[in-house]
Amino acid sequence: MQLTRYTDYALRILTYLAVMPQGQQANIEQISKRYNLSVHHLKKIVQQLGIAGIVATKRGKGGGISLMKSPGQINVGEVVTLLENTLDVIDCHSAPCQILPACRLKNILAQATQSFIQTLNQYTLADLVADNKGDLIELLQIER
Template sequence: MQLTRYTDYGLRTLIYLALLPAGQKASIDEISLTYDISRNNVNKIVHQLGKAEIIQTQRGKGGGISLAKPAEKLNLADLVLLLENSMQVVECVTPLCRIQPACKLKGIMAEATQAFVNTLNNYHLSDLVAKEESKLVAILEIDRTTTL
Protein backbone atom coordinates (compact mmCIF):
# COMPACT_ATOMS: atom_id res chain seq x y z
CA MET A 1 0.00 0.00 0.00
CA GLN A 2 1.22 3.47 -0.80
CA LEU A 3 -0.23 6.69 0.51
CA THR A 4 -1.00 9.46 -1.94
CA ARG A 5 1.36 12.40 -2.24
CA TYR A 6 -1.41 14.54 -0.82
CA THR A 7 -1.35 12.53 2.43
CA ASP A 8 2.44 12.51 2.47
CA TYR A 9 2.50 16.31 2.08
CA GLY A 10 -0.22 16.67 4.70
CA LEU A 11 1.80 14.67 7.22
CA ARG A 12 4.94 16.66 6.38
CA THR A 13 2.99 19.87 6.98
CA LEU A 14 1.83 18.59 10.36
CA ILE A 15 5.36 17.49 11.30
CA TYR A 16 6.59 21.00 10.49
CA LEU A 17 3.88 22.57 12.65
CA ALA A 18 4.56 20.11 15.49
CA LEU A 19 8.19 21.27 15.58
CA LEU A 20 7.28 24.93 16.09
CA PRO A 21 7.44 26.35 19.61
CA ALA A 22 4.11 27.06 21.29
CA GLY A 23 2.61 30.26 19.90
CA GLN A 24 4.75 30.33 16.76
CA LYS A 25 2.96 30.14 13.42
CA ALA A 26 4.11 29.12 9.97
CA SER A 27 3.03 30.38 6.58
CA ILE A 28 1.96 28.42 3.52
CA ASP A 29 4.95 29.86 1.67
CA GLU A 30 7.33 28.76 4.43
CA ILE A 31 6.07 25.17 4.32
CA SER A 32 6.00 25.17 0.52
CA LEU A 33 9.62 26.35 0.28
CA THR A 34 10.85 24.05 3.04
CA TYR A 35 9.55 20.89 1.40
CA ASP A 36 9.66 22.08 -2.23
CA ILE A 37 5.93 21.46 -2.56
CA SER A 38 3.74 23.68 -4.70
CA ARG A 39 2.02 26.48 -2.81
CA ASN A 40 -1.28 25.34 -4.29
CA ASN A 41 -0.89 21.84 -2.79
CA VAL A 42 -0.03 23.22 0.64
CA ASN A 43 -2.96 25.61 0.41
CA LYS A 44 -5.38 22.71 -0.29
CA ILE A 45 -3.94 20.69 2.59
CA VAL A 46 -4.14 23.62 4.99
CA HIS A 47 -7.72 24.27 3.95
CA GLN A 48 -8.75 20.65 4.61
CA LEU A 49 -6.87 20.44 7.93
CA GLY A 50 -8.39 23.76 8.99
CA LYS A 51 -11.92 22.62 8.18
CA ALA A 52 -11.27 19.47 10.24
CA GLU A 53 -10.01 21.65 13.13
CA ILE A 54 -6.62 19.93 13.12
CA ILE A 55 -4.87 23.24 12.54
CA GLN A 56 -5.73 26.87 13.19
CA THR A 57 -5.41 29.40 10.44
CA GLN A 58 -5.31 33.13 10.92
CA ARG A 59 -5.15 35.71 8.17
CA GLY A 60 -3.53 39.10 8.24
CA LYS A 61 -0.74 40.59 10.30
CA GLY A 62 0.43 38.13 12.93
CA GLY A 63 -1.44 35.39 11.09
CA GLY A 64 -0.30 31.99 10.03
CA ILE A 65 -0.86 28.31 10.66
CA SER A 66 -0.45 26.32 13.86
CA LEU A 67 -1.69 23.08 15.35
CA ALA A 68 -5.14 23.40 16.94
CA LYS A 69 -4.40 20.52 19.33
CA PRO A 70 -1.24 19.19 20.93
CA ALA A 71 0.65 16.72 18.73
CA GLU A 72 0.05 14.07 21.42
CA LYS A 73 -3.69 14.29 20.71
CA LEU A 74 -3.43 13.85 16.92
CA ASN A 75 -3.69 10.15 16.08
CA LEU A 76 -1.90 9.07 12.90
CA ALA A 77 -4.70 6.74 11.79
CA ASP A 78 -7.21 9.58 12.08
CA LEU A 79 -4.93 11.90 10.12
CA VAL A 80 -4.27 9.41 7.33
CA LEU A 81 -7.96 8.52 7.05
CA LEU A 82 -8.79 12.23 6.83
CA LEU A 83 -6.20 12.97 4.15
CA GLU A 84 -6.56 9.84 2.01
CA ASN A 85 -9.34 9.96 -0.53
CA SER A 86 -9.79 6.21 -0.30
CA MET A 87 -8.17 3.36 1.57
CA GLN A 88 -9.41 0.86 -1.00
CA VAL A 89 -6.37 -0.97 -2.36
CA VAL A 90 -8.02 -2.78 -5.26
CA GLU A 91 -10.72 -1.52 -7.60
CA CYS A 92 -13.23 -4.15 -8.70
CA VAL A 93 -15.92 -1.97 -10.26
CA THR A 94 -14.34 0.42 -12.77
CA PRO A 95 -13.65 -1.34 -15.04
CA LEU A 96 -15.78 -4.20 -13.80
CA CYS A 97 -13.53 -7.11 -12.91
CA ARG A 98 -14.67 -10.39 -14.46
CA ILE A 99 -13.49 -12.52 -11.55
CA GLN A 100 -15.17 -10.40 -8.88
CA PRO A 101 -17.86 -12.99 -7.99
CA ALA A 102 -15.22 -15.60 -7.08
CA CYS A 103 -12.27 -13.41 -6.07
CA LYS A 104 -10.96 -13.20 -2.53
CA LEU A 105 -8.36 -10.52 -3.25
CA LYS A 106 -10.58 -7.57 -2.25
CA GLY A 107 -11.33 -9.14 1.16
CA ILE A 108 -7.68 -9.96 1.83
CA MET A 109 -6.60 -6.45 0.85
CA ALA A 110 -9.30 -4.95 3.08
CA GLU A 111 -7.98 -7.05 5.98
CA ALA A 112 -4.42 -5.90 5.26
CA THR A 113 -5.57 -2.28 5.10
CA GLN A 114 -7.31 -2.65 8.45
CA ALA A 115 -4.08 -4.03 9.95
CA PHE A 116 -2.27 -0.97 8.54
CA VAL A 117 -4.83 1.37 10.12
CA ASN A 118 -4.67 -0.56 13.41
CA THR A 119 -0.89 -0.06 13.50
CA LEU A 120 -1.27 3.67 12.83
CA ASN A 121 -3.78 3.83 15.70
CA ASN A 122 -0.88 3.14 18.08
CA TYR A 123 0.92 6.35 17.13
CA HIS A 124 0.39 10.10 17.33
CA LEU A 125 1.93 13.07 15.55
CA SER A 126 4.19 13.56 18.55
CA ASP A 127 5.75 10.13 17.89
CA LEU A 128 6.97 11.37 14.50
CA VAL A 129 9.04 14.12 16.08
CA ALA A 130 9.98 12.58 19.44
CA LYS A 131 13.68 11.84 19.96
CA GLU A 132 14.54 13.36 16.57
CA GLU A 133 13.19 16.84 17.23
CA SER A 134 16.52 18.66 17.25
CA LYS A 135 17.67 16.87 14.07
CA LEU A 136 14.42 17.67 12.30
CA VAL A 137 14.53 21.32 13.38
CA ALA A 138 18.08 21.59 12.01
CA ILE A 139 17.28 19.79 8.75
CA LEU A 140 14.18 21.91 8.15
CA GLU A 141 15.98 25.07 9.31
CA ILE A 142 13.16 26.04 11.65
CA ASP A 143 13.85 29.23 13.59
CA ARG A 144 12.73 28.46 17.12
CA THR A 145 13.98 31.73 18.60
CA THR A 146 11.20 34.00 17.38
CA THR A 147 7.44 33.98 17.58
CA LEU A 148 5.22 35.62 15.05
Template sequence: MQLKKYTDYGLRILMYLGAKEGAQTTDKEQGQLTRIRDICDTFDLSVNHVNKVVHHLGRLNLIETRRGKNGGFLLAKAPGEIRLDFVIRQLEGDEPWIECHNPYCVALPACELNGIVARGKELFYDYLAQFTLNDLLKKQGQLLQIFSTAS
Protein backbone atom coordinates in the same frame (compact mmCIF):
# COMPACT_ATOMS: atom_id res chain seq x y z
CA MET B 1 0.93 1.67 -4.82
CA GLN B 2 2.23 4.70 -3.05
CA LEU B 3 0.90 7.48 -0.88
CA LYS B 4 0.14 10.68 -2.72
CA LYS B 5 2.52 13.58 -2.32
CA TYR B 6 -0.51 15.45 -1.11
CA THR B 7 -0.65 13.17 1.93
CA ASP B 8 3.08 13.34 2.39
CA TYR B 9 3.03 17.12 2.37
CA GLY B 10 0.28 17.10 4.97
CA LEU B 11 2.42 15.05 7.31
CA ARG B 12 5.42 17.28 6.77
CA ILE B 13 3.34 20.32 7.63
CA LEU B 14 2.21 18.70 10.85
CA MET B 15 5.78 17.77 11.72
CA TYR B 16 6.89 21.32 11.08
CA LEU B 17 4.21 22.71 13.34
CA GLY B 18 4.82 20.13 16.02
CA ALA B 19 8.55 20.75 16.12
CA LYS B 20 8.15 24.51 16.21
CA GLU B 21 5.34 24.68 18.73
CA GLY B 22 6.92 22.10 20.98
CA ALA B 23 9.88 24.44 21.37
CA GLN B 24 7.76 27.38 22.44
CA THR B 25 7.84 27.66 26.18
CA THR B 26 4.59 29.50 26.87
CA ASP B 27 1.48 29.06 24.78
CA LYS B 28 0.60 32.72 24.84
CA GLU B 29 4.00 34.15 24.17
CA GLN B 30 4.39 32.54 20.79
CA GLY B 31 5.80 34.41 17.88
CA GLN B 32 4.35 34.78 14.42
CA LEU B 33 2.08 32.03 13.16
CA THR B 34 3.41 29.66 10.58
CA ARG B 35 2.51 30.69 7.07
CA ILE B 36 2.15 28.70 3.88
CA ARG B 37 5.24 30.45 2.61
CA ASP B 38 7.25 29.19 5.57
CA ILE B 39 6.37 25.60 4.67
CA CYS B 40 7.18 26.14 1.01
CA ASP B 41 10.52 27.75 1.79
CA THR B 42 11.48 24.97 4.16
CA PHE B 43 10.51 21.99 2.04
CA ASP B 44 10.83 23.64 -1.38
CA LEU B 45 7.25 22.94 -2.40
CA SER B 46 4.66 24.62 -4.59
CA VAL B 47 2.64 27.34 -2.86
CA ASN B 48 -0.55 26.26 -4.56
CA HIS B 49 -0.28 22.67 -3.55
CA VAL B 50 0.56 23.44 0.06
CA ASN B 51 -2.29 25.93 0.05
CA LYS B 52 -4.77 23.15 -0.56
CA VAL B 53 -3.26 20.76 1.91
CA VAL B 54 -3.29 23.41 4.64
CA HIS B 55 -6.89 24.15 3.84
CA HIS B 56 -7.71 20.47 4.08
CA LEU B 57 -5.92 20.09 7.40
CA GLY B 58 -7.95 23.03 8.62
CA ARG B 59 -11.24 21.44 7.60
CA LEU B 60 -10.16 18.31 9.43
CA ASN B 61 -9.66 20.42 12.56
CA LEU B 62 -6.09 19.27 12.83
CA ILE B 63 -4.82 22.80 12.49
CA GLU B 64 -6.40 26.16 13.11
CA THR B 65 -6.08 28.61 10.25
CA ARG B 66 -6.34 32.37 10.60
CA ARG B 67 -6.85 34.68 7.68
CA GLY B 68 -5.80 38.25 7.34
CA LYS B 69 -2.66 40.09 8.21
CA ASN B 70 -0.46 38.24 10.68
CA GLY B 71 -2.54 35.17 9.90
CA GLY B 72 -1.27 31.68 9.45
CA PHE B 73 -1.97 28.40 11.15
CA LEU B 74 -1.06 26.29 14.17
CA LEU B 75 -1.86 22.88 15.54
CA ALA B 76 -5.42 22.67 16.80
CA LYS B 77 -4.67 19.69 19.06
CA ALA B 78 -1.84 18.34 21.12
CA PRO B 79 0.54 16.26 18.99
CA GLY B 80 -0.41 13.23 21.06
CA GLU B 81 -3.99 13.63 19.92
CA ILE B 82 -3.19 13.50 16.22
CA ARG B 83 -3.23 9.88 15.12
CA LEU B 84 -1.37 8.96 11.97
CA ASP B 85 -4.02 6.60 10.68
CA PHE B 86 -6.57 9.39 10.78
CA VAL B 87 -4.35 11.85 8.97
CA ILE B 88 -3.38 9.44 6.24
CA ARG B 89 -6.85 7.98 5.77
CA GLN B 90 -8.35 11.44 5.41
CA LEU B 91 -5.74 13.00 3.17
CA GLU B 92 -5.29 9.91 1.08
CA GLY B 93 -8.96 9.10 0.70
CA ASP B 94 -10.34 5.84 1.96
CA GLU B 95 -11.16 3.91 -1.18
CA PRO B 96 -10.76 0.12 -1.50
CA TRP B 97 -7.30 -0.94 -2.54
CA ILE B 98 -8.63 -3.30 -5.15
CA GLU B 99 -11.11 -2.41 -7.82
CA CYS B 100 -13.85 -4.96 -8.51
CA HIS B 101 -15.98 -2.70 -10.61
CA ASN B 102 -14.56 -0.43 -13.28
CA PRO B 103 -14.12 -2.69 -15.05
CA TYR B 104 -16.58 -5.01 -13.40
CA CYS B 105 -15.10 -8.41 -12.60
CA VAL B 106 -17.38 -11.34 -13.38
CA ALA B 107 -15.80 -13.33 -10.58
CA LEU B 108 -17.05 -10.88 -7.97
CA PRO B 109 -19.91 -13.02 -6.61
CA ALA B 110 -17.52 -15.85 -5.84
CA CYS B 111 -14.37 -13.83 -5.17
CA GLU B 112 -12.49 -14.05 -1.89
CA LEU B 113 -9.79 -11.60 -2.89
CA ASN B 114 -11.41 -8.27 -2.15
CA GLY B 115 -12.15 -9.32 1.40
CA ILE B 116 -8.59 -10.44 2.00
CA VAL B 117 -7.09 -7.24 0.64
CA ALA B 118 -9.58 -5.15 2.61
CA ARG B 119 -8.56 -6.90 5.81
CA GLY B 120 -4.91 -6.31 5.00
CA LYS B 121 -5.61 -2.65 4.44
CA GLU B 122 -7.27 -2.41 7.83
CA LEU B 123 -4.25 -4.05 9.45
CA PHE B 124 -2.07 -1.39 7.87
CA TYR B 125 -4.21 1.36 9.34
CA ASP B 126 -4.52 -0.44 12.66
CA TYR B 127 -0.77 -0.34 12.88
CA LEU B 128 -0.63 3.35 12.06
CA ALA B 129 -3.26 3.95 14.74
CA GLN B 130 -0.62 3.15 17.34
CA PHE B 131 1.28 6.30 16.44
CA THR B 132 0.60 9.98 16.79
CA LEU B 133 2.34 13.12 15.69
CA ASN B 134 4.31 12.85 18.90
CA ASP B 135 6.04 9.76 17.55
CA LEU B 136 7.19 11.77 14.55
CA LEU B 137 8.78 14.31 16.87
CA LYS B 138 11.21 12.03 18.66
CA LYS B 139 14.11 13.93 17.19
CA GLN B 140 12.52 17.28 17.73
CA GLY B 141 15.73 19.15 18.32
CA GLN B 142 17.27 17.91 15.12
CA LEU B 143 14.09 18.70 13.21
CA LEU B 144 14.05 22.22 14.59
CA GLN B 145 17.57 22.82 13.49
CA ILE B 146 16.86 21.44 10.03
CA PHE B 147 13.77 23.58 9.63
CA SER B 148 15.44 26.74 10.85
CA THR B 149 18.38 26.42 8.49
CA ALA B 150 16.48 25.05 5.50
CA SER B 151 14.48 28.16 4.77
Protein backbone atom coordinates in the same frame (compact mmCIF):
# COMPACT_ATOMS: atom_id res chain seq x y z
CA MET C 1 -0.43 0.54 -0.63
CA GLN C 2 0.91 3.98 -1.35
CA LEU C 3 -0.40 7.17 0.15
CA THR C 4 -1.20 10.05 -2.18
CA ARG C 5 1.10 13.05 -2.34
CA TYR C 6 -1.72 15.04 -0.78
CA THR C 7 -1.56 12.96 2.40
CA ASP C 8 2.24 12.89 2.31
CA TYR C 9 2.33 16.70 2.13
CA ALA C 10 -0.23 16.99 4.93
CA LEU C 11 1.93 14.83 7.18
CA ARG C 12 4.95 16.99 6.31
CA ILE C 13 3.00 20.15 7.20
CA LEU C 14 1.91 18.63 10.50
CA THR C 15 5.46 17.52 11.29
CA TYR C 16 6.70 21.04 10.61
CA LEU C 17 4.08 22.53 12.91
CA ALA C 18 4.76 19.92 15.61
CA VAL C 19 8.40 20.94 15.97
CA MET C 20 7.80 24.69 15.98
CA PRO C 21 8.30 26.46 19.30
CA GLN C 22 5.07 26.67 21.27
CA GLY C 23 3.04 29.77 20.52
CA GLN C 24 4.81 30.40 17.22
CA GLN C 25 2.98 30.24 13.89
CA ALA C 26 4.24 29.22 10.49
CA ASN C 27 3.14 30.40 7.10
CA ILE C 28 2.60 28.36 3.98
CA GLU C 29 5.44 30.07 2.15
CA GLN C 30 7.93 28.98 4.85
CA ILE C 31 6.76 25.39 4.71
CA SER C 32 6.73 25.43 0.91
CA LYS C 33 10.30 26.67 0.83
CA ARG C 34 11.59 24.14 3.39
CA TYR C 35 10.05 21.15 1.62
CA ASN C 36 10.33 22.56 -1.91
CA LEU C 37 6.60 22.08 -2.51
CA SER C 38 3.99 24.11 -4.36
CA VAL C 39 2.35 26.86 -2.30
CA HIS C 40 -0.89 26.22 -4.21
CA HIS C 41 -0.99 22.56 -3.13
CA LEU C 42 -0.16 23.39 0.45
CA LYS C 43 -2.93 26.00 0.65
CA LYS C 44 -5.53 23.39 -0.31
CA ILE C 45 -4.17 20.93 2.24
CA VAL C 46 -4.02 23.51 5.04
CA GLN C 47 -7.60 24.51 4.25
CA GLN C 48 -8.78 20.92 4.63
CA LEU C 49 -6.76 20.44 7.84
CA GLY C 50 -8.37 23.63 9.14
CA ILE C 51 -11.88 22.45 8.32
CA ALA C 52 -11.11 19.19 10.11
CA GLY C 53 -10.05 21.10 13.23
CA ILE C 54 -6.44 19.95 13.10
CA VAL C 55 -4.81 23.29 12.34
CA ALA C 56 -5.78 26.85 13.12
CA THR C 57 -5.41 29.41 10.36
CA LYS C 58 -5.27 33.16 10.79
CA ARG C 59 -5.08 35.57 7.87
CA GLY C 60 -3.37 38.90 7.69
CA LYS C 61 -0.63 40.54 9.69
CA GLY C 62 0.45 38.32 12.56
CA GLY C 63 -1.37 35.45 10.92
CA GLY C 64 -0.22 31.98 10.08
CA ILE C 65 -0.98 28.38 10.84
CA SER C 66 -0.54 26.33 13.97
CA LEU C 67 -1.76 23.09 15.45
CA MET C 68 -5.17 23.28 17.15
CA LYS C 69 -4.35 20.28 19.33
CA SER C 70 -1.18 19.06 20.91
CA PRO C 71 0.85 16.67 18.73
CA GLY C 72 -0.07 13.87 21.15
CA GLN C 73 -3.75 14.36 20.32
CA ILE C 74 -3.35 14.11 16.55
CA ASN C 75 -3.65 10.50 15.46
CA VAL C 76 -1.73 9.56 12.31
CA GLY C 77 -4.29 6.95 11.24
CA GLU C 78 -7.12 9.43 11.54
CA VAL C 79 -5.24 11.98 9.44
CA VAL C 80 -4.54 9.39 6.73
CA THR C 81 -8.15 8.18 6.74
CA LEU C 82 -9.42 11.76 6.53
CA LEU C 83 -7.24 12.71 3.58
CA GLU C 84 -7.17 9.61 1.40
CA ASN C 85 -10.04 9.34 -1.09
CA THR C 86 -9.90 5.60 -0.86
CA LEU C 87 -7.80 3.09 0.96
CA ASP C 88 -8.69 0.29 -1.43
CA VAL C 89 -5.59 -1.38 -2.82
CA ILE C 90 -7.43 -2.40 -5.96
CA ASP C 91 -10.70 -1.28 -7.54
CA CYS C 92 -12.87 -4.29 -8.27
CA HIS C 93 -15.83 -2.28 -9.53
CA SER C 94 -14.77 0.39 -12.05
CA ALA C 95 -13.76 -2.25 -14.60
CA PRO C 96 -16.02 -5.08 -13.44
CA CYS C 97 -14.04 -8.18 -12.71
CA GLN C 98 -15.40 -11.48 -13.97
CA ILE C 99 -14.37 -13.39 -10.84
CA LEU C 100 -15.60 -10.83 -8.30
CA PRO C 101 -18.33 -13.09 -6.84
CA ALA C 102 -15.77 -15.82 -6.05
CA CYS C 103 -12.71 -13.66 -5.40
CA ARG C 104 -10.84 -14.13 -2.15
CA LEU C 105 -8.13 -11.62 -2.98
CA LYS C 106 -10.42 -8.64 -2.32
CA ASN C 107 -11.03 -9.86 1.24
CA ILE C 108 -7.33 -10.48 1.86
CA LEU C 109 -6.48 -6.99 0.60
CA ALA C 110 -9.24 -5.46 2.73
CA GLN C 111 -7.80 -7.23 5.75
CA ALA C 112 -4.31 -5.93 4.90
CA THR C 113 -5.67 -2.40 4.60
CA GLN C 114 -7.38 -2.77 7.97
CA SER C 115 -4.06 -3.86 9.52
CA PHE C 116 -2.33 -0.89 7.89
CA ILE C 117 -4.79 1.57 9.43
CA GLN C 118 -4.70 -0.19 12.80
CA THR C 119 -0.93 0.23 12.85
CA LEU C 120 -1.16 3.92 11.95
CA ASN C 121 -3.81 4.39 14.64
CA GLN C 122 -1.21 3.39 17.25
CA TYR C 123 0.81 6.55 16.55
CA THR C 124 0.33 10.25 17.08
CA LEU C 125 2.10 13.23 15.60
CA ALA C 126 4.09 13.40 18.85
CA ASP C 127 5.46 9.92 18.13
CA LEU C 128 6.70 11.10 14.73
CA VAL C 129 8.82 13.85 16.25
CA ALA C 130 9.56 12.44 19.72
CA ASP C 131 13.25 11.57 19.68
CA ASN C 132 14.33 13.66 16.72
CA LYS C 133 12.77 17.05 17.33
CA GLY C 134 16.15 18.80 17.42
CA ASP C 135 17.22 17.17 14.17
CA LEU C 136 13.95 18.13 12.50
CA ILE C 137 14.24 21.73 13.69
CA GLU C 138 17.74 21.89 12.23
CA LEU C 139 16.82 20.20 8.95
CA LEU C 140 13.76 22.41 8.49
CA GLN C 141 15.73 25.50 9.56
CA ILE C 142 13.12 26.54 12.11
CA GLU C 143 14.16 29.39 14.36
CA ARG C 144 13.91 28.54 18.05
